[in-house]
Amino acid sequence: MSQFFQLHPENPQERLIRQAVEIIRKGGVIAYPTDSGYALGCQLADKKAIETIKRIRQLDQKHNFTLVCSDLSDISNYAKVDNAVYRLLKAHTPGAYTFILDATTEVPRLLLHPKRRSIGVRIPDHKITLALLAELGEPLMSTTLILPGQELPETDPYEIRLQLEHTLDLIIDGGACSMEATSVVDLRELPPVIVREGKGDISPFV
Secondary structure, eight states: OOOEEEEOOSOHHHHHHHHHHHHHHTOOOOEEBBTTTEEEEETTTHHHHHHHHHHHTTTOOOOEEEESSSHHHHHHHHHHOOHHHHHHHHHHHHSSEEEEEETTTSSGGGGGGOOEEEEEEEEEEEEHHHHHHHHHOOOOOOOOOOOOOOSOOOOHHHHHHHHHHTTOOOOEEOOOOOOOOOEEEEEESOEEEEEEOOOSSOGGGG
16 A cells, blocks of 8 residues: 655655655655656665556556656766757756666666666756655656556656556555656657657757
8 A cells, every 4th residue: 555645845844854865765656746647756776666667657678767857967877968968958947857868887788778878857847746856865756647548647646646556566646647747758869859749848859
């Protein structure tokens, strides 16, 4: 049975943030709000937790996971960023974008696409997520919470609780979220390639 924390979306309670991060560090899988729908998250390189997320979403080995980062220095530890890409990232983060970049050796192998050493990275514009990252001190391994057979991410924490309370370790209620997933932009080569149009405005990349 999962725990259920109600956090204020603008001023998340520090005590609950600390408890949430403790659950993550102990191998827990959480559902948490972002600026573009709810997401599933776990500690970086926690193989058992990642397998749980794959089962929930029925993902195959080719799925690109995302590292949710607190800032640009976090991204540069895990993805190869040249000056031109850095300028693009600086102009459009935080925000509802996932950027595909070449991964550095810091990224655990189990997170990588089997044929491409690429990784998705993002800095969300959401105070609960950023508070979790600040307490955790490293990126959160994440994927959008889109249940099998659905096209849009989950937005209601109570609905998530009904469906996944026996599978997740924690559900964070931060209020209703956007119904749109992030826009996904491939920056491995310029000009950028739009992989998915979502909440983030793609016009600067076209």
